[in-house]
Amino acid sequence: MITIDLMNPVFRTVFDNDKLEVTEAMTADDVIGWDSLSHMILISALEEEFQVSFTQKEIRKLKSVGDLLDLINSKL
């Protein structure tokens, strides 16, 4: 089981913002640089960090950081 605190460093690295504090309610609109292209880089980074793998269908359904957290935890 991972927590939001464990995801935060990945977000900071991908979006080049060492002050970023993600919350479960956050969406792409709340993070500078989180667009459809950087989203795929974020997904790869999270897959590597937590040694999980997402399908395209799962990725399409994601709407928030909380959705990502739930998805990762469902695979651990």
Place this chain on the structure above:
Amino acid sequence: MTNIGLLCTQSIPSNTGSDKVALRWIDKDLTTREFTYQTLDQTSNRIAGFLRQFPSANPEYVYIYSPRTPEIYSIFLGALKSGKVGSILFPNFGEDALLDRFSVAPPSTIFTTFPYMERLVKLFDRLPSLKHLVVQGLDNDLSDRILSLDKILSADFAWESNTITPPTQPAILHFTSGSTGKPKGVLHVHGAAGSHSQSFLEVFQPEPEDIYWCTADPAWVTGTTYGIIAPFACGITQIQYAGQFDPEIWAEIIQNQKVTLLYTAPTVLRMMARYDGEIYKNLDLSKLKRIYSVGEPLNPVIFDWGERVLGKRIYDTWFQTETGSIMIANRPGVPIKTGSMGKPLCNIEPKILTEAGNEAQVGEVGRLALKTGWPSMFMGYVNQNDAYQSKFEKGYYISGDLAKVDEDGHYYFVGRDDDVINTSGHLVSPFEVENSILELAEVAEVGVVGAPDELTWEKVIAFVTLKDGHTWSKSLEIKIRVYVSNRVSPIASPNEVIKVESIPKNKSGKILRRILRNSYLGLPLGDTSTMEER
């Protein structure tokens, strides 16, 4: 009236009025705000009045570095009204990409939004030309250098046009990527508006009641020419959406906003087609008359999808940053051949040239060239006259694209004549990506190429060798992708990073990209006689 800012806000066709809606802005939550031509004129006047306070030697560059906001339109047109050169930058540009561009054309003023301010403040020491950073979302000025946009827009900066803008005066700055060197600053003049409007009327054939949507980011030449200048200069109502691409939301917008003319990219259409049958069943697209595409070739399969699933014709168009406006297009009244990008517009004279500079035979692939002289032809690359001159041969502009023409005069795009990568309609310089990757301590050498991709036309592939003591891992691959995304832009970030033992080079050290590309595609390597021995 040749000033583009004035043309777009004050020369509305007589069958419309200044209270006509120029821009219907759709926020991310799908609420809308409307801006009339009169509002656009007033707000852009305030920007022009503010900028006019600081005269300096021409040309002076005013940048907009911001996510999509309705204020971008007034800022851009206000900058042009004031006689400055306006340039809109992609908001996903990283530090390296910004500095590369600012080193070509130093900024005097940058407009941004509060969340982006910090990125620019970090660069202050390296931007001595920068007089003002104007920030949307600040209640008050933070210093003499960091000013509040909100204050400027609510202040009474009196401005009226009291000078005549020569048609040859620089107006717009775009950046384009080359296969070597840093990005080039492509300058266009105020007189280009003639091409912008004429091509819009010829290709889109708008009617006064049309609702037009150009989905391109305003930082892209398409977004500037056909998302700002042409529709405003022609008095059309356009919509713009603040959010990112989402097929379901976009389909809903087209339906609910009663969009009649849609201009978008084949990548978008391909992504929409992947949802075939799911989201279009109950959609009412009866108002949508035509779809146009630009940036990459329109695949016949997507053309067929448009007719079969949407019941709409998709018209492909072709132009470049340097041409400033559409040169070749499919359009109503011109027979369409699937796979062809259409026929030249009025007064545009393309030619297919062989390597030797002779005109190619019908059906023969050659270099696509255009007879010089159309109004929106670029006037130069900033401070790179040699590069500018190299784009011309015997009175023709050499586009860098390979194409062929058939017996009926229909043109077909074949590919690039250089190493520039076209991904989702954006040109990516392999040199820029390589330079970024080489900054990483683990990487010894790198070669970047484009490879075909079903969705984005081409994807970015990086080949790397590692320095002694470093080992290859998935983490390192992601580190490289993230690094390029942050330093250059996400669009330039490699889709794949492949570790190799060596990067093929010729004897003078030039990377042999053909060999990298062929090895990736599993094709014969071809002539390797010039390859450096290792």
